[in-house]
Amino acid sequence: xxxxxxxxxxxxxxxxxxxxxxxxxxxxxxxxxxxxxTLDHLGESVTxxxxxxxxxxxxxxxxxxxxxxxxxxxxxxxxxxxxLDFSYDxxxxxxxxxxxxxxxxxxxxxxxxxxxxxxxxxxxxxxDLHARYGSVGVVIQAYLRRSRHDVERLCREGIRVRLCxxxxxxxxxxxxxxxxxxxxxxxxxxxxLMDKGEYPAIATHDEQVIAETKAYAAERKxxxxxxxxxxxxxxxxxxxxxxxxxxYRLRLYVPFGNAWYPYYMRRLAERPANVLFILRNxxxx
Ligand SMILES: Cc1cc2nc3c(=O)[nH]c(=O)nc-3n(C[C@H](O)[C@H](O)[C@H](O)COP(=O)(O)OP(=O)(O)OC[C@H]3O[C@@H](n4cnc5c(N)ncnc54)[C@H](O)[C@@H]3O)c2cc1C
Numbered sequence: 486x487x488x489x490x491x492x493x494x495x496x497x498x499x500x501x502x503x504x505x506x507x508x509x510x511x512x513x514x515x516x517x518x519x520x521x522x523t524l525d526h527l528g529e530s531v532t533x534x535x536x537x538x539x540x541x542x543x544x545x546x547x548x549x550x551x552x553x554x555x556x557x558x559x560x561x562x563x564x565x566x567x568x569l570d571f572s573y574d575x576x577x578x579x580x581x582x583x584x585x586x587x588x589x590x591x592x593x594x595x596x597x598x599x600x601x602x603x604x605x606x607x608x609x610x611x612x613d614l615h616a617r618y619g620s621v622g623v624v625i626q627a628y629l630r631r632s633r634h635d636v637e638r639l640c641r642e643g644i645r646v647r648l649c650x651x652x653x654x655x656x657x658x659x660x661x662x663x664x665x666x667x668x669x670x671x672x673x674x675x676x677x678l679m680d681k682g683e684y685p686a687i688a689t690h691d692e693q694v695i696a697e698t699k700a701y702a703a704e705r706k707x708x709x710x711x712x713x714x715x716x717x718x719x720x721x722x723x724x725x726x727x728x729x730x731x732x733y734r735l736r737l738y739v740p741f742g743n744a745w746y747p748y749y750m751r752r753l754a755e756r757p758a759n760v761l762f763i764l765r766n767x768x769x770x
Pocket of ligand 1: 599624650717720738751
């Protein structure tokens with residue numbers, strides 16, 4: 486799929502393009518619309534530590550490229566792309582080089598959250614690097630039963646959190662199975678982060694949750710520059726424009742690169758109507 490030119494054309498629905506220049510061009514365009522970005526070089530579950538080092542080197546080029554292009558943006562990465570399946574220590578050394586570079590450049594690295602087998606190691610790594618460098622934050626998934634406890638600790642340590650619902654298939658022992666429970670958990674954690682968190686990122690396209698966040702911010706007199714909404718590139722452009730027009734901060738997650746297949750499949754799985762959209766385009770091509 487990743488090497489088929491037809492499939493690659495379809496991937497542009499959710500992916501900025503295959504090169505860093507493609508991502509920077511999208512970043513520039515979004516900045517002009519008043520939207521900041523976080524660039525994600527696609528790739529996860531690398532098959533060797535050499536691949537992990539290569540992924541790290543790409544990110545070490547992305548940070549100065551964002552600065553040199555004058556783009557308002559930072560980066561997001563996945564620990565399995567930095568070698569977590571092979572060695573916690575090597576993975577951490579790879580991320581440390583990037584976080585150190587981000588600290589010197591006064592920018593920021595967000596560590597995405599993957600499936601629940603990685604949650605403890607991801608949080609350990611972020612807590613440790615944050616204590617030494619700052620400049621790093623993490624993602625919390627509202628569908629996990631453990632998340633309230635994790636958010637409380639992250640707030641105590643002043644670590645920035647992006648709150649999302651969660652995108653992986655998890656057993657009901659660790660995650661809420663029903664949408665209404667996930668949404669309830671999301672709103673509870675949103676309130677906790679808005680009260681006690683360090684510049685929270687409310688990452689969702691759920692209009693109801695967004696409305697509750699706006700209402701809570703207004704009720705608690707939380708300034709619009711004290712938090713940001715985040716959405717995925719290519720999803721709900723209408724809502725994105727509306728938030729910016731209303732004066733809220735919005736950052737888009739902009740993935741780029743050739744290894745788009747797993748990311749793309751998660752986006753299709755979230756909304757079956759996307760499959761129809763893709764099929765219709767396939768026949769048009
Ligand atoms: C900036 C950002 C970063 C993220 N990082 C992570 C991460 O690190 N780890 C992780 O597990 N998950 C991550 N996610 C994904 C997240 O967990 C959800 O899977 C995803 O955002 C869909 O949930 P939702 O909050 O939009 O609500 P939902 O209830 O799933 O959707 C609400 C509405 O949003 C729209 N929508 C949602 N998804 C799609 C889609 N794919 N295509 C078209 N419309 C859609 C639909 O209108 C839908 O009705 C991230 C999401 C965002 C926005």
